[in-house]
Amino acid sequence: MKDLLYVLCFLGGFLFLQGTEVLGVEHTEKKNPAPVQIHEVSFTKERKGKALYLHYCAVCHGPTGGGDGLNAYNLDPKPRNFTDVSIMSKRSDEDLYRVITQGGAATGKSSLMPPWGRVLKEKEVREIISYLRAFK
Numbered sequence: 001m002k003d004l005l006y007v008l009c010f011l012g013g014f015l016f017l018q019g020t021e022v023l024g025v026e027h028t029e030k031k032n033p034a035p036v037q038i039h040e041v042s043f044t045k046e047r048k049g050k051a052l053y054l055h056y057c058a059v060c061h062g063p064t065g066g067g068d069g070l071n072a073y074n075l076d077p078k079p080r081n082f083t084d085v086s087i088m089s090k091r092s093d094e095d096l097y098r099v100i101t102q103g104g105a106a107t108g109k110s111s112l113m114p115p116w117g118r119v120l121k122e123k124e125v126r127e128i129i130s131y132l133r134a135f136k
């Protein structure tokens with residue numbers, strides 16, 4: 001008799017759980033799992049780079065990287081157009097890092113490109129570079 005009670009309780013519990021399942025109550029399981037981690041990391045890096053770029057670089061290089069910032073008309077040579085793939089594809093990340101941190105004068109380019117090595121941390125320069133790579 002006692003055993004039968006146990007069985008009934010078990011069955012009751014089982015049916016109860018099945019019931020909630022059938023009614024579709026609260027499916028907590030996510031349909032889309034989180035995207036691959038590597039993508040998320042580089043995406044955040046690029047986004048941080050964008051904020052820094054707009055703050056420090058856009059005035060010359062332009063808000064969309066076209067080398068046409070507010071200050072560009074004033075400069076000769078013109079600031080680099082980052083959307084120019086024929087040039088940007090020839091620059092390694094290290095080339096860009098050197099010009100950005102040391103400035104034009106120290107790297108055989110125009111002194112109109114200021115050095116940012118004392119203003120920006122290495123991590124920030126890398127974030128900006130990953131944003132420059134996103135211009136098309």
Ligand code: HEC
Nearest residue numbers: 056057060077078079080096099100104109110112113116
């Ligand atoms: C005062 C204007 C000015 C500002 C601000 C400025 N740049 Fe420049 N930048 C220039 C000019 C002008 C050149 C072109 C130098 C040349 O061609 O000799 C240049 C060139 C460059 C180059 C070299 C591209 C190549 O051909 O190799 C890079 C990279 C660059 N800038 C990145 C940046 C970044 C990143 C920032 C913001 C942190 C920035 N610049 C802010 C004026 C500016």
